Amino acid sequence: MKIFVAGHKGMVGSSILRELEKIGYNNLIFRNSSELDLRNQIQVNNFFKTERPEVVIDAAARVGGILANSQYPYQFLMENMLIQNNLIDAAVKFNVNKFIFLGSSCIYPKYATQPIKEDYLLTGPLEETNEWYAIAKISGVKACESIRKQYGRDFISLMPTNLYGPYDNFDLETSHVMPAMIRKFHEAKQDNSPVTLWGSGTPMREFLHVDDLAKAVVFMMNGIAAENLYNVGYGEDLTIKELAHLIQKVVGHKGEIIWDSSKPDGTPRKLMDNSKIKALGWNPEIQLSIGIAKTYDWFVSNIEKYKKVVIENK
Numbered sequence: 001m002k003i004f005v006a007g008h009k010g011m012v013g014s015s016i017l018r019e020l021e022k023i024g025y026n027n028l029i030f031r032n033s034s035e036l037d038l039r040n041q042i043q044v045n046n047f048f049k050t051e052r053p054e055v056v057i058d059a060a061a062r063v064g065g066i067l068a069n070s071q072y073p074y075q076f077l078m079e080n081m082l083i084q085n086n087l088i089d090a091a092v093k094f095n096v097n098k099f100i101f102l103g104s105s106c107i108y109p110k111y112a113t114q115p116i117k118e119d120y121l122l123t124g125p126l127e128e129t130n131e132w133y134a135i136a137k138i139s140g141v142k143a144c145e146s147i148r149k150q151y152g153r154d155f156i157s158l159m160p161t162n163l164y165g166p167y168d169n170f171d172l173e174t175s176h177v178m179p180a181m182i183r184k185f186h187e188a189k190q191d192n193s194p195v196t197l198w199g200s201g202t203p204m205r206e207f208l209h210v211d212d213l214a215k216a217v218v219f220m221m222n223g224i225a226a227e228n229l230y231n232v233g234y235g236e237d238l239t240i241k242e243l244a245h246l247i248q249k250v251v252g253h254k255g256e257i258i259w260d261s262s263k264p265d266g267t268p269r270k271l272m273d274n275s276k277i278k279a280l281g282w283n284p285e286i287q288l289s290i291g292i293a294k295t296y297d298w299f300v301s302n303i304e305k306y307k308k309v310v311i312e313n314k
Contacts, residue, residue, distance in 0.1 A: 001098075002027045003221075004053035006038060006087055007060030011167040011210050012102060012160075016057055019214040029053060039082040041089075048090040055098040056091050057217060058084060058140075066129045066198070066266055068174040073132040080136035088143050092151065099155040100217055101144050103137040105206075105233070105270050106130045107159060115273035118159075118229045127267040145228040156225040158216065161233040161272045164291065165210035166298040178207060181244055182296055185251040186303075192255035195248075198263035201241030206271050208234045209286035209294075219282045233272030234284050240265075250292050 003020065007013035008030035020028060029051055037043050038060050062079045069076055084101065091099045108116045109124030121141070126134045144155035168179040175183070181197065188195045216232045238246075244257055274284075286294075 001025070001054045002029065002052065003055040003057065004029045004051065005057050005059060006030075006083075007058070008032075009167075010059060010061075010063075011165060011169070012163065012213065013057075013059035014167050015165065015210040015214040016059055016217050019211070019218050023218065038086055039079060041082075041086045044086040044090050045093065048094040048096075052094060053096060055100075055221060056087060056096050057100045057102075057221070058087050059102050060084075060087070061102075063133075063169065063176075064174040065176045065180065066264060069130045069133055071173075076130075077132040077136050080133060081139060084136070084140040085143070088140065088147070088155075091155075092147060092153070097153050098221065099144065099147075099153070100221060101140050101155070101157045102213075102217070103141055103157055103159045104133065105159055105161045105231070105272055106134040106267075107138050107141065108270070110267050114269050115233075115271040116231070117273045118227075118231055118276065121229070129264055129266050141229060148228050154224060155228070156220060157229045158213075158220065158277075159229065159231050159272070160213050160216075161206040161208050161231075161270065163210045163213060164207055165295055166302075168210075168295065168299075170299060177205065177240065178243065178247070178292075178295075179299075181247045182251065182292075182299055185248050185253040186296070186299070188255055189251055189253045192253060194256040194258050195253065196258045196260050197240075197244055198260055199240065199265040200261050201239060201244065201259050203240050203265045203267065204237045204269040204271065205240060205243065206234050206237040207243075207288055207291075208232065208284060209291040212284040212286050215285075216277065216282050219280075220277075223280070227276070230277045231272040231274050232277060232282075233274040234288070235272075235274055235278075236288075237269065237271045238288075246289060247292060247296075250289070250296050
């Protein structure tokens with residue numbers, strides 16, 4: 001199969017690419033943002049017309065944490081819609097039969113019953129701190145669903161829980177909670193100075209190593225999905241405070257942790273119900289403590305080369 005991995009330089013896309021190469025796929029195509037601007041419909045259509053991919057994996061997105069979502073709501077809404085709409089529409093025009101759209105657990109209501117089932121989509125209001133990104137991703141899910149209904153194509157959406165791993169974004173202004181903590185504890189480690197973290201530490205979060213997600217993507221790519229939407233989660237969660245202490249231990253920081261309760265907590269809890277994809281035969285493999293240690297090792301090894309990433313297509 002000729003497989004196009006969109007966003008191959010980002011954390012998710014690079015992991016998927018590594019997994020495909022490890023298994024033995026060699027007809028892989030990808031482009032960086034200087035070669036193909038996924039926000040440009042003409043460029044995307046020309047690329048599909050020339051390359052004619054048989055499978056498209058959409059791992060390209062503008063991503064970030066609470067601060068980035070709050071500062072750039074328009075960009076998080078519009079750029080993500082441009083990227084995914086151009087890819088989805090070109091896939092329809094040029095007869096791609098297998099399309100895997102990657103979203104986020106933030107598409108579900110803020111106060112959804114836990115664990116969150118796929119059926120809870122659009123049953124309540126979203127979390128305010130990332131609703132712009134969530135609305136864009138919801139539109140992508142519905143676009144893929146409509147294509148299944150209208151054209152009978154195998155377009156599916158996978159909704160991963162909070163991801164972490166190598167090639168994550170460790171910029172303190174735009175990163176998610178785990179890479180931000182890793183960087184903060186690392187920088188405070190030398191003199192064990194206090195580390196200030198956002199919120200109360202009481203919200204609960206679930207974390208999945210990106211390599212487990214990559215295996216789920218390849219697993220779903222090689223079958224025919226019966227439904228359009230599948231959660232991809234680890235199946236267990238912990239409080240942000242517990243996460244902080246775990247990362248602090250891995251990094252070796254021994255200073256004080258200060259919780260800034262003036263900053264938002266975000267959604268109280270987000271635990272994904274992964275029973276649908278597990279029933280098909282996929283299971284996560286990487287334990288959280290082991291995954292954090294591997295991620296920290298990667299961060300330390302690459303800290304000098306770190307660059308801010310706002311679109312996972314560079």
